[in-house]
Amino acid sequence: MxxxxxxxxxxxxxxxxxxxxxxxxxxxxxxxxxxxxxxxxxxxxxxxxxxxxxxxxxxxxxxxxxxxxxAYISLPIRSRVLIDGHELKSITHSMSVPTPQDGLTADLVYVGEGDEAAITRQDVRGRIVLVDGIATEDVAAFASRAGALGQIHISPNEHLYEMCVSPVWGNPSQHTRAHLPSTAICTISRDDGAILRERCLNGETVRASLRTEVDTGxxxxxxxxxxxxxxxxxxxxxxxxxxxxxxxxxxxxxxxxxxxxxxxxxxxxxxxxxxxxxxxxxxxxxxxxxxxxxxxxxxxxxxxxxxxxxxxxxxxxxxxxxxxxxxxxxxxxxxxxxxGVAADAVKAVTGQIHAGRRQGRAADQSFWxxxxxxxxxxxxxxxxxxxxxxxxxxxxxxxxxxxxxxxxxxxxxxxxxxxxxxxxxxxxERVLPLDYTAYADALLAELAPLDDELADILPIDGLKRAAETLRRHAAALTAMASTASDRDAERINQTLMQVARALVPINYTTGERFHHDSAMPHPAWLALEGLRELARQDARSTDLPFYVVHARQTRNRVAHALRQANEAIEVQLLDHARGA
CATH class of the missing domain: 3.40.630.10 (Zn peptidases)
Structure with a gap:
């Protein structure tokens, strides 16, 4: 603690x-x-x-x-899924493409849980993918990109779960509009889906007809x-x-x-x-x-x-x-x-120990x-x-x-x-309970394996030193806060806000402060992804120099954010030492 x-x-x-x-x-x-x-x-x-x-x-x-x-809003109205002339209970989804009045008909292809590899390893062009699990934005994006006409999702139980399947966070712009789904999307029950899955796995050609009506605009x-x-x-x-x-x-x-x-x-x-x-x-x-x-x-x-x-x-x-x-x-x-704030609150009210988890790309978290x-x-x-x-x-x-x-x-x-x-x-609280020693520890844990993997390609020891400095500075700021006057507390709070503006985007976005990242699932510390991509390359690959270019830019972005944060804290610590 x-x-x-x-x-x-x-x-x-x-x-x-x-x-x-x-x-x-x-x-x-x-x-x-x-x-x-x-x-x-x-x-x-x-x-x-x-x-x-x-x-x-x-x-x-x-x-x-x-x-x-x-706002660009999509309200599902009704759907129809026909297999061999028999209609299955179904729903369509927010941001699904509406079909023509007569619907669309194509062969089914089973793609498991619909991850990108499962979809791309088969030819789904002009076909309807059959997917295990509730409808999601990532499957919609993968299927659209691969040229599928439609998607049928198999619910994990008898209930049909309403979902929004747009991979675009918020309203689409002229730049993100093309990322909206281009497939008609429905969900059916577990039992109905199990029959279709078995038929596909047995090599049977299964024709499906979909009709979706969605009010989008x-x-x-x-x-x-x-x-x-x-x-x-x-x-x-x-x-x-x-x-x-x-x-x-x-x-x-x-x-x-x-x-x-x-x-x-x-x-x-x-x-x-x-x-x-x-x-x-x-x-x-x-x-x-x-x-x-x-x-x-x-x-x-x-x-x-x-x-x-x-x-x-x-x-x-x-x-x-x-x-x-x-x-x-x-x-x-x-x-x-x-x-720390979350853990204290949960323990105080319930006695449970809050392990916590990294926030996902959901829940109106539009402010990172x-x-x-x-x-x-x-x-x-x-x-x-x-x-x-x-x-x-x-x-x-x-x-x-x-x-x-x-x-x-x-x-x-x-x-x-x-x-x-x-x-x-x-x-x-006089001083905002923002613990940037915890942030520094989390960043150092992310950098540690990359430091070893990139040592001979693009050293990042400077990032590690900056993160270690952040940890020391944050600890010193916390110690100072414990005895700060009201005037000093207000200055510390302003410093903490400056630090947050520099560091939160590095943790939870690509580092871009003025455009929203996609609604797709993102890896932790997304702003480090350019370094991870370089680390994943074969050192003998002729493509390696291309990855170095982007990784160097990634390193610079993170280094700049850490410098901004450290300089903000240093000014506060120096002013305090001078009695300003």
Whole structure:
């Protein structure tokens, strides 16, 4: 455990009593309201529910703004899958290509779980791929690229899971539009799929007909922003961002009604203790999460980039709280420098030891490019099940069965207390609990094998030294923070924000701060990928010099970010030593 984690593990004064004030009846009351409507992005029913959120936030004392913006939204309507003239139960998906009225017919080709190698090793051009597992953006991209006409996904069970299959994060631009799926995509049940799989594996030619109807295009969608400043009343002061989506598949009582109820209750209780805040709270409810591949949060990150860059200290995302049977609190995603905060919160509320996991490319995490440290998304999970590729959020997730009956009031209150615990710390602690010694350790672990593999091709010992310097500097900054005056604490916080702007993009993006990376699964420390690509090459390959060019540029980008971070901390340490 780092010095920063030890010094703050007890949390700010009053955190325990704050959790004790959570009212399960209020939480369930909000859920009853959310359970009244199907909230497809950009529909009147969704807007009506947004109005409820706005009224609640205004009652709690927040200044609200309901923004309407253009979003590229895709709403599945109906599908038909015919095999030998027999129709199978099916659904189509958000961002699937709609077929002509008469549909399309082609031979099936089974591609296992649909990884790129499985799809490219067969000729799928003009055919329909049969895939094990729920529909995903990566399979859609691979199948489209390989020239497939369609996809039929085999559900891991009898339920058909609604999905958005766009590999484009947020709204497509003229540059990313071509990456949208070019195939018609459906899902069928496990039992129906098993029969088709067996026929394909037996070498039988199976003809399938697909018909998909999908309403895709630009439309206005709502986005609710609720602000409450710190007691200073400075409208330009730093703030913590709390966010979650409001649009749903079907009634979506857990996903994302549970999280919305958590957000409202957290907003109410935190506002009552605003006198203790050292920074403001901004709460955003997104549309376009389910039907626009995070179009709301991505648009907001772009439109308000400068404000977020200057003022946002951290982002806490909330998704699918309160599910029945969700007893696992050890595996929520969190960025390295906030792992201690997550672990402390989970232990304080539940007694569980939070192992944590690297955040995935999901959950409206649209702010890594800006350089904002983030945590969570889904918070509580189901125990591991026997069926591969079944969601950790419950079998009802993304189905018409996501109803009130699958909410556990005690779990909802528990999850809300964890979110409260985290926000209370982020709002009240004199020095932001961002641990860049943990970041440095994680980066050094990534660089260690590369240092050996690249020693004779493109040395990266300079990166290792810079990361080791970061660790020393971060530890010194933490030690300084423990005795800092209020004035010094404010300076340290500004330094930590500068460090975050330099380092978060290196950890979670290609390093590009102004364009969103794709929604495809990404390797850890994506900005290092150019170095990894070089390390994977045969040293005798004639292509090696080409990889060296890109790897050298990659090294420079990471070195520059580390220099920015180290220089920011050095200035602060030097000023402190001089008594400035």
């Amino acid at each position: 780092s010095e920063l984690q030890r010094s703050s593990s007890s949390g700010p004064a009053g955190t325990s009593s704050l959790g004790a004030t959570v009212e399960p009846t209020r939480l369930m009351g909000h859920l009853r309201e959310f359970a009244r409507r199907v909230k497809l992005s950009g529909t009147p029913e969704e807007l009506e529910s947004f109005r409820y959120l706005q009224r609640q936030m205004e009652q709690f004392g927040y200044r609200t703004q309901l923004i309407f913006h253009d 630009w439309r206005k969608t709502p986005l609710l922003v609720a602000d409450l400043e710190a007691p200073t009343g400075d409208p330009d002061s730093p703030f913590v961002l709390l966010s979650g989506h409001h649009d749903t598949w079907h009634y979506g009582v857990m996903d994302n009604g549970g999280a919305n109820a958590t957000m409202l209750e957290a907003a109410r209780l935190l506002a009552e203790r605003r006198a203790d805040w050292r920074r403001g709270l901004r709460i955003c409810f997104w549309s376009g999460h389910s039907h626009g591949r995070y179009s709301g949060s991505a648009w907001y990150a772009d439109e308000y980039w400068d404000d977020l860059d200057r003022r946002c200290v951290a982002h806490v995302n909330v998704d699918s709280t309160g599910g029945e049977g969700a007893t696992i609190l050890t595996n929520s995603g969190v960025i390295d420098e906030l792992k 490019g800006v350089g904002i440290p983030s945590m969570f998304g889904s918070l509580s999970h189901q125990p591991p099940g026997p069926v591969k590729m079944l969601t950790a959020l419950g079998w009802w997730w993304h189905t018409p069965h996501d109803l009130f009956e699958h909410i556990d009031p005690d779990n909802l209150a528990r999850d809300t207390k964890i979110i409260l615990w985290v926000l209370d710390r982020l709002l009240k």
